Amino acid sequence: MSSTIYDIAREAGVSIATVSRVFNNNPKVSPATRDKILEIASSYGYHPRAQAQSLARRKTGLITAIVPIISNYFFMEVLAGMQDRLAECEFELQISNIKTSGEVRGDDVRQQVEDIFKRGMSDGYIVVSIHFDDQDWEYFKKYETPITLIDEYYEGFDSVSVDSVEGAYTATKSLIDQGYENIAMLCAVKDSKPVIDRSNGFRKALEDHDLSFNEDHLFTGLDTERDGHTELNGYQAMKAILNDSNSYDAVFCNSDIQALGALKAMKDYKKTLPIISFDDLSFSQYLGLSSMRQPMYQMGNIAIDKLTNRINQPQIDVTHTVFSPELIVRNSSFEDAFSPDPAEDKFSADKG
Amino acid sequence: MSSTIYDIAREAGVSIATVSRVFNNNPKVSPATRDKILEIASSYGYHPRAQAQSLARRKTGLITAIVPIISNYFFMEVLAGMQDRLAECEFELQISNIKTSGEVRGDDVRQQVEDIFKRGMSDGYIVVSIHFDDQDWEYFKKYETPITLIDEYYEGFDSVSVDSVEGAYTATKSLIDQGYENIAMLCAVKDSKPVIDRSNGFRKALEDHDLSFNEDHLFTGLDTERDGHTELNGYQAMKAILNDSNSYDAVFCNSDIQALGALKAMKDYKKTLPIISFDDLSFSQYLGLSSMRQPMYQMGNIAIDKLTNRINQPQIDVTHTVFSPELIVRNSSFEDAFSPDPAEDKFSADKG
DNA sequence: CTGAAAGCGCTTACAG
């Protein structure tokens, strides 16, 4: 096994306390001994063992992000936002993935999350895109550990999220304002949290504009992988929309990743409907896909800020940040969705 | 602070050794005391602290994946492969991101990786898409810790990778076989490892078929984010290819993410060139993009297998798995790239 | 089946 603080202390002819001080940047060590210790440590490849430090310090210097395996594109962009903020502070990020779909039941999900809290591996936790009812969140209070929620809301924990209902409303209203009256919604698995919110916003927009709504307006594909947030599901659902006897004239789509499949279905079946999607993933710009932008990067930033604040001051008031998603209009909003953009030079300059 | 093993032991009227045995599933505990302890533990929300266990056991039960921040789509799919394998064994995954581009120098990258090894937080490490010369890898041997390389080759460590040179050769040869004679390569940052390999394969294919090659055949965009593996870089590079006086008749593209930008550039400028890309990300199927498939999921599987084997048996021989990427032909291989596919029902059944 | 005790590798007042 590799060397310990005792080996270094012995070799340097000092106590382990002094070695420890050097690695903790304690200024009260004479430069001479410091240099000597550093040199010896380096030759042994010695560095204080992380777990031993955690135990002695009673803090781990770790933040854990708890993320469903199914969250990929959304999480990737959130992750970037977390990383850039983390680079400026003393915490390291660890990511724990949990299963939330497939044969997994809700209780199971709660158990997985609880196990992570129990192990007490981190100083704080960021829980991303995991949805429980208030009672379950309340239950986790007993761990008395800092928790920040992303893409979820519970009054008892700091949170940062996007108003999905409003976003869906905005997207749908935009299509209505363009003159469409028979709009379908391309959903994922219908009892998943984002779909519930977004279909509620969709419904409300229709009703507010005296357009009838019923369950038939809601389409989804057979593929239930990742709760239906897949290209394949979007392809299947779009195919159903195009072939539906109730010929729709526009589509609000639950997610960009599904929209990708939907666009392909439109191509394959040679019918184009205006479509507005939800997420605004980085590649959507390159597909000419209109979408409701979620400020994912920024959400990652904010979550780290909230969590580190709470770790440092456990008693401060809980705060909630709720973004209103912004509509980014691109070609897919229109019937000529597949005609090329005018070849401006915007892409040479615009890194968005 | 939350409760410790002492609290539970006191409450149950037993020694801490017995409590410990219960949580370690030691069969030599009477059912009665076991039940009692479990009940008390549950009411306290008690669970052995991970760091304390690691210290006492002299192993952490953790595997760390070391990943450049810039690796996203590729890593996401590798990650899925790791997770599914990990679910079957006793290790947990932790992910450490390091900076490899921007103002970061090679020494810096080495230092970041070394710091992770030094902290000794995990029982083994999977290093993904990080490239050093043999000397640097050899240097890491001194940590005597299990290491598996993904997307990199060094004889001293277990590894799983794809033959990029061969893949580029295959892609280029395919275009040549289709009759194209003036082929451009759409590169990312030219001194990055994948680009070096792929441009070598590209060059070799041209030369083997008596087509001239020079540096002018290599294009890249101005955007150097993620070493140029961005949609924007692909857009910029494709624009340059289309406008080049040496009018090219086909393109081999360094990565799918860049191809996305390239496809948009072709649309915007209303010129279509056959294009074959590299990666075969999950969405490429929906873009009709031909690509050299890297078996990313499988690479994740294999890396976990190799690493856990080595953790359990440190002395076994080093093994290397090198995949030959497979050409997946789709519409983009042809000049009519943007015509829709025949609308087969394949997408209803094919989850690939 | 259970307990006393040593040990894992550190940090951090406290005393000097």
Add this chain to the structure above:
DNA sequence: CTGAAAGCGCTTACAG
């Protein structure tokens, strides 16, 4: 500026 010692929360032979 430095050391002796207690403590962090566990596990695991060893002895019974």
